[in-house]
Amino acid sequence: MIPIERQQKILQFINNNGVASIQFLADKLNVSHMTIRRDIQKLEDEGRISLVSGGAQSVERLAAELPHSDKSSLFHDEKSAIGTLAAKLISDHTTVYLDAGTTTLEIAHQIADRKDLLVITNDFVIAHYLSNAGKCDLIHIGGSVCKENFSTTGSLAAEFLKNLSIDIAFISTSSWSLKGLTTPNENKIPVKKAILQSSKQNILVTDSSKYGKIATFFVCPLTVFDQIICDNGLFENVQDALKGLDVKLNIAQ
Numbered sequence: 225m226i227p228i229e230r231q232q233k234i235l236q237f238i239n240n241n242g243v244a245s246i247q248f249l250a251d252k253l254n255v256s257h258m259t260i261r262r263d264i265q266k267l268e269d270e271g272r273i274s275l276v277s278g279g280a281q282s283v284e285r286l287a288a289e290l291p292h293s294d295k296s297s298l299f300h301d302e303k304s305a306i307g308t309l310a311a312k313l314i315s316d317h318t319t320v321y322l323d324a325g326t327t328t329l330e331i332a333h334q335i336a337d338r339k340d341l342l343v344i345t346n347d348f349v350i351a352h353y354l355s356n357a358g359k360c361d362l363i364h365i366g367g368s369v370c371k372e373n374f375s376t377t378g379s380l381a382a383e384f385l386k387n388l389s390i391d392i393a394f395i396s397t398s399s400w401s402l403k404g405l406t407t408p409n410e411n412k413i414p415v416k417k418a419i420l421q422s423s424k425q426n427i428l429v430t431d432s433s434k435y436g437k438i439a440t441f442f443v444c445p446l447t448v449f450d451q452i453i454c455d456n457g458l459f460e461n462v463q464d465a466l467k468g469l470d471v472k473l474n475i476a477q
Contacts, residue, residue: 230255231263238273238282245279265465271403274436277459286399286439288408291372292349295326302431302455305476307331310394310429310453316340318391321419322350324375325396327429329353335360344390346381346415348374368411382414385422393423395449397430399437402465404445406438416443425450432457446471 225233230253237244237252249260264280267273273280290298307330314320317340322328324347332350335341341360345351351364367381395416397405405428407413420426428449435458446452451472458475466473 225253227263230259231267234260234263234280235267235272238280243276243279243281247278249279268402268465271401271438274401274438275459275462275465276436277461281436283401284437286406286408286437289373289398292326292374296329298326299431299433299455302433302457302476303327303330305455306429306431306453307334309474309476310427311335313427313451314338314341314392318342319344319389321345321385321390321393321395321423322347323394323396323416323419324350324370324373325429327431328394328396331394331429332358344385344388346376348376367415370409370411377409377411377415379414382418385415385418388422390419390423392425392427393419394427394429395419397428397434397443399434399439400428400430400446401436401438402446402462402469403442405443407441407443408439410441413441413443420444420448428452429454431455432459435459435462 234249246257246260250257268275274283303326306327310331311334319342322331322345329350332353336358339359343354343360344363346365354362365381365384367376368378370377399406426449432455446469449471451474453474453476456475456477
């Protein structure tokens with residue numbers, strides 16, 4: 225059986241059952257574990273499956289993002305740990321971009337007392353918090369308002385960002401895989417692309433629950449990031465796969 229035939233059978237098994245272990249696939253196809261690992265890695269790279277501990281599962285399609293009010297109560301401990309670790313990476317007298325999201329809000333909580341920072345954001349919740357409780361300088365970029373997530377998106381927001389020079393940007397996502405970031409909202413794409421171009425250092429901050437989900441619109445590959453900060457719920461085989469992308473992975477305990 226040639227590789228493409230074997231990979232089609234693997235994909236069929238996973239789609240029919242939702243998940244399949246490496247052991248099951250190796251026995252079913254009468255090949256080695258190493259062969260199966262290579263096959264599922266290729267399928268994951270293509271965005272057709274997602275890696276899990278000891279195997280792979282079918283891709284979960286994200287049709288729409290949850291409203292901010294719903295997201296704020298999910299995986300709070302993980303997001304807090306990510307925010308704490310991210311804040312430690314911010315040097316003195318730095319211009320920081322905080323992308324819209326509940327994970328980046330945790331970063332804002334950690335840096336609010338720092339007088340030496342200029343914080344730029346497209347998130348109204350972050351801007352409101354830092355306006356009231358923060359000592360740092362603050363800029364909200366404006367743009368088209370996304371009411372569900374209390375943020376701004378679109379070309380106007382992107383154009384503003386293109387005129388800035390930012391030291392470090394913390395970028396959020398609703399769905400990601402080894403292939404990269406995706407979003408169900410195409411208006412978010414120009415903003416994320418603009419910040420990736422305007423910042424000297426780009427860091428993806430995301431909890432592990434968002435890994436393996438895929439949405440309609442592709443944003444960027446993981447290789448555009450200098451670092452990824454995630455919680456310790458990320459599967460070990462996914463962590464191993466990320467090492468091959470030359471992107472530093474920081475696990476927040």
